[in-house]
Amino acid sequence: MGRQRTGAAIALHAALIPLALVWIAPLWMMFTYSTLPESEFYRATVPLLPSTSFLDNWDVLDAQTKGNFIRALFNSAATSAIFTVLSLGLTSLAGYAFARFRFFGRNALFTLVIATLTIPAFVVIIPQFILIARDLKLSNTWVAVIVPPLFSSVGVFFMRQNFMTVPQDMLDAARVDGAGEFQIFRQIALPLVVPALAALAIILFLFSWNAFLWPLLVLSKPEIQTAPVALGALVGLNRVFWNAIMVAAVLMTLPMLALFLFLQRYFIAGITAGAVK
Amino acid sequence: MRRTATPYLFLAPYLAVFAAFWAWPIIQSFLFSFQNTRVNPWRYQPAVNWGRLIGDAAFLGALRNTFLILAVQVPVMLILATGLALALNSSMLRARGIFRFAFFAPVVVGEVAYSAVFRLIFNGRFGAMNGFLGWLGLPTPDWLQQPWTATAVVMIAITWRWTGYNAIIILAGLQNIPRDLYEVAAVDGVPRWRQHLSITLPLLRPVLLFALVLSIIGTMQLFAEPWLITMGGPGNATDTLGTYLYRQGFQSMNFGYASTVAYAMALIAAVFSATQIILFGRQR
Numbered sequence: 001m002g003r004q005r006t007g008a009a010i011a012l013h014a015a016l017i018p019l020a021l022v023w024i025a026p027l028w029m030m031f032t033y034s035t036l037p038e039s040e041f042y043r044a045t046v047p048l049l050p051s052t053s054f055l056d057n058w059d060v061l062d063a064q065t066k067g068n069f070i071r072a073l074f075n076s077a078a079t080s081a082i083f084t085v086l087s088l089g090l091t092s093l094a095g096y097a098f099a100r101f102r103f104f105g106r107n108a109l110f111t112l113v114i115a116t117l118t119i120p121a122f123v124v125i126i127p128q129f130i131l132i133a134r135d136l137k138l139s140n141t142w143v144a145v146i147v148p149p150l151f152s153s154v155g156v157f158f159m160r161q162n163f164m165t166v167p168q169d170m171l172d173a174a175r176v177d178g179a180g181e182f183q184i185f186r187q188i189a190l191p192l193v194v195p196a197l198a199a200l201a202i203i204l205f206l207f208s209w210n211a212f213l214w215p216l217l218v219l220s221k222p223e224i225q226t227a228p229v230a231l232g233a234l235v236g237l238n239r240v241f242w243n244a245i246m247v248a249a250v251l252m253t254l255p256m257l258a259l260f261l262f263l264q265r266y267f268i269a270g271i272t273a274g275a276v277k
Numbered sequence: 278m279r280r281t282a283t284p285y286l287f288l289a290p291y292l293a294v295f296a297a298f299w300a301w302p303i304i305q306s307f308l309f310s311f312q313n314t315r316v317n318p319w320r321y322q323p324a325v326n327w328g329r330l331i332g333d334a335a336f337l338g339a340l341r342n343t344f345l346i347l348a349v350q351v352p353v354m355l356i357l358a359t360g361l362a363l364a365l366n367s368s369m370l371r372a373r374g375i376f377r378f379a380f381f382a383p384v385v386v387g388e389v390a391y392s393a394v395f396r397l398i399f400n401g402r403f404g405a406m407n408g409f410l411g412w413l414g415l416p417t418p419d420w421l422q423q424p425w426t427a428t429a430v431v432m433i434a435i436t437w438r439w440t441g442y443n444a445i446i447i448l449a450g451l452q453n454i455p456r457d458l459y460e461v462a463a464v465d466g467v468p469r470w471r472q473h474l475s476i477t478l479p480l481l482r483p484v485l486l487f488a489l490v491l492s493i494i495g496t497m498q499l500f501a502e503p504w505l506i507t508m509g510g511p512g513n514a515t516d517t518l519g520t521y522l523y524r525q526g527f528q529s530m531n532f533g534y535a536s537t538v539a540y541a542m543a544l545i546a547a548v549f550s551a552t553q554i555i556l557f558g559r560q561r
Contacts, residue, residue: 012369013370016370024382027382029394033397043408044404044408046405046409094287094292101284101287106284109288109292113295118494122518123536124299124306126302126536127301129527130532149298153295209387212388212389228387235393235505242397249389253386253387260382260385267385268445268449271384272449
């Protein structure tokens with residue numbers, strides 16, 4: 001048993017270590033590339049070690065985006081934060097209603113709402129674009145980036161599951177004491193699902209921070225673009241400044257990696273929502 | 278419970294957004310798909326878009342490329358993710374946290390950032406991949422300029438990004454399997470690999486099905502990676518339904534035809550998902 005187990009353990013690590021190195025390589029190279037002087041990019045080497053040109057490369061990025069990349073990072077952070085707060089509010093209210101009330105049309109409505117998760121977003125994006133850009137003339141506004149994606153029902157599904165675990169006795173006790181339904185939601189139920197709210201907040205923020213297609217459609221002015229749209233524009237230029245692009249990619253990725261490092265548990269709780277009942 | 282307006286008040290804010298930006302658009306794009314949007318004002322001409330779709334070589338090419346990714350990349354990724362989840366769940370594994378970080382970190386990387394990195398790494402003239410292959414003395418293909426290798430790069434990039442995501446889901450499923458099942462099997466002298474075959478896989482089926490359906494829907498609407506890594510090229514070799522729809526809708530501004538493509542995409546995704554659910558979702 002003992003020797004066989006050791007052999008299996010060695011085999012496991014022998015397979016997993018090279019694979020892990022391959023997996024981390026693109027992220028590591030994103031970082032090392034961002035520190036290489038531009039001339040080094042064209043030498044077909046594997047950039048294993050960082051160099052010292054990060055700030056020079058940042059200057060190129062700053063020049064290529066006419067000073068707008070800092071602005072783009074700020075736009076991303078601000079719109080993602082507002083989106084997260086709004087979506088948390090809308091979806092926890094709705095999730096609570098689906099979990100704790102019985103009402104006419106509940107199951108049909110819930111099925112319809114969950115369908116948003118299984119139908120490709122492309123089906124709704126054209127009418128959304130016509131409404132926002134053509135009819136309401138809201139292109140290049142924060143409303144345009146933030147509001148339409150709020151239809152996402154991930155939070156409704158996730159919060160419904162979590163509100164179902166709240167003990168009925170606690171809600172009934174508050175009801176006997178004469179508390180209103182909103183008060184019960186706000187003061188009894190919500191505090192009991194704070195870990196779930198945290199997990200959902202992280203997933204929503206990540207989704208919004210990385211969103212590309214919809215912001216690309218409604219944000220054309222550089223000063224209001226989010227970071228993914230600004231970075232996407234750099235990739236499409238005729239003269240590609242790889243050093244600037246890699247700096248932008250690092251600046252976009254690093255905050256999320258840091259969050260992930262410290263809050264991994266919540267990321268995983270958010271991702272596995274729905275997979276395991 | 279009393280019948281009151283309360284639940285509807287709780288639902289109202291979300292449902293308002295849902296109605297304006299999902300329910301009504303779903304109906305609208307269905308109506309658009311029957312309209313000729315290249316004339317002003319738009320006119321109902323049911324055959325103009327749907328008729329074009331069936332004979333549109335560019336659409337069929339994008340469909341074929343999407344199917345290719347579905348048939349090759351999705352199974353490879355899910356098998357890899359299952360193996361990874363089993364490995365990360367093994368009691369023999371040391372430094373689990375480091376391994377988890379290595380495989381799960383891509384989950385937080387945005388599609389634009391990693392597409393840019395893969396585009397650089399697989400650059401035929403100066404990318405790191407050819408730097409490495411050249412150092413080994415192996416051939417250095419011009420990855421992004423040949424149809425097959427360009428498709429492979431898109432598949433490799435998506436696999437890198439989503440394997441950890443699926444491993445997280447499968448790992449959660451593994452941790453839900455009661456331990457005593459394995460203990461009973463071990464007492465009966467069932468070897469480890471047989472235990473995985475007769476306990477792990479069957480009990481993992483619902484979770485694998487969930488991951489599979491998510492991957493099918495994700496692949497059907499694949500857009501950012503082919504758009505940013507290859508621009509759908511060379512030629513139309515890596516055009517997907519997503520990039521084709523984007524071109525029709527937002528570059529040619531043919532909203533009617535783009536809606537038709539979107540509905541075709543959704544229908545195919547629904548048929549595939551339903552087939553998988555019927556095939557693999559049966560209860561024992």
